[in-house]
Amino acid sequence: MKTIQKMFEHLHWANQNILERLQNVEIGEQQVKLFFHILNAEQIWLARLQGMDTSQMPVWSDGDITVCAKRIKQNEENFKTFFAKIANTDLDTLITYTNSNGKKFMISIRDILTHVALHGQYHRGQINSRLRVDGNDPVNIDYITFVR
Numbered sequence: 001m002k003t004i005q006k007m008f009e010h011l012h013w014a015n016q017n018i019l020e021r022l023q024n025v026e027i028g029e030q031q032v033k034l035f036f037h038i039l040n041a042e043q044i045w046l047a048r049l050q051g052m053d054t055s056q057m058p059v060w061s062d063g064d065i066t067v068c069a070k071r072i073k074q075n076e077e078n079f080k081t082f083f084a085k086i087a088n089t090d091l092d093t094l095i096t097y098t099n100s101n102g103k104k105f106m107i108s109i110r111d112i113l114t115h116v117a118l119h120g121q122y123h124r125g126q127i128n129s130r131l132r133v134d135g136n137d138p139v140n141i142d143y144i145t146f147v148r
Contacts, residue, residue, distance in 0.1 A: 007117040014141040039071040048097040
């Protein structure tokens with residue numbers, strides 16, 4: 001559990017660093033869309049972990065950087081609350097959920113949390129690539145930088 005929680009601390013730190021860069025450079029619609037997707041996915045997976053219906057939650061949507069800033073704070077608070085509630089839970093407990101295509105799955109809490117942490121890192125890398133193409137410095141969001 002300790003490792004997963006550390007991964008989520010990194011996730012929140014990386015989201016915040018990406019947000020700060022996107023707030024301070026001229027950005028394209030695609031960068032915000034990718035960032036919004038990361039934050040939407042975090043919300044969707046948390047809702048699934050809590051047994052909620054996510055069929056009406058958008059995986060991809062449009063938004064602006066101001067909404068992203070609010071969503072980051074919401075997601076961080078909601079995951080902290082979730083971690084406090086599951087502190088003594090077996091992370092190999094299976095969760096049943098229906099994906100955005102209507103297909104049912106059973107996956108462990110551990111695997112879902114690992115997916116969420118890794119999924120965001122992938123898309124933050126895409127955002128960094130787009131920053132570089134647009135002539136901006138990418139954001140160092142490496143885990144080792146975080147733990148230093």
